[in-house]
Amino acid sequence: MAYVISDKCVACGKCDEVCPVEAISKGEKKYTINPETCVNCGQCVDECPSEAIAEV
Numbered sequence: 331m332a333y334v335i336s337d338k339c340v341a342c343g344k345c346d347e348v349c350p351v352e353a354i355s356k357g358e359k360k361y362t363i364n365p366e367t368c369v370n371c372g373q374c375v376d377e378c379p380s381e382a383i384a385e386v
């Protein structure tokens with residue numbers, strides 16, 4: 331279980347700033363979350379202005 335960033339991502343980078351384990355990295359068009367590193371804290375979800383982050 332981990333959080334995933336959808337295509338609604340506008341690459342603002344706010345999630346990257348709050349992630350305590352640096353699981354989020356910038357891709358070409360959107361940010362992605364490394365499921366191996368993510369600890370499911372949910373902090374990025376609250377930060378995202380596009381509601382692009384959801385748990386899967």
Ligand code: SF4
Pocket residue numbers: 333348349350351352353354363367368369370371372373374375
């Ligand atoms: Fe980082 Fe927490 Fe978001 Fe996982 S849920 S990517 S640990 S901020």
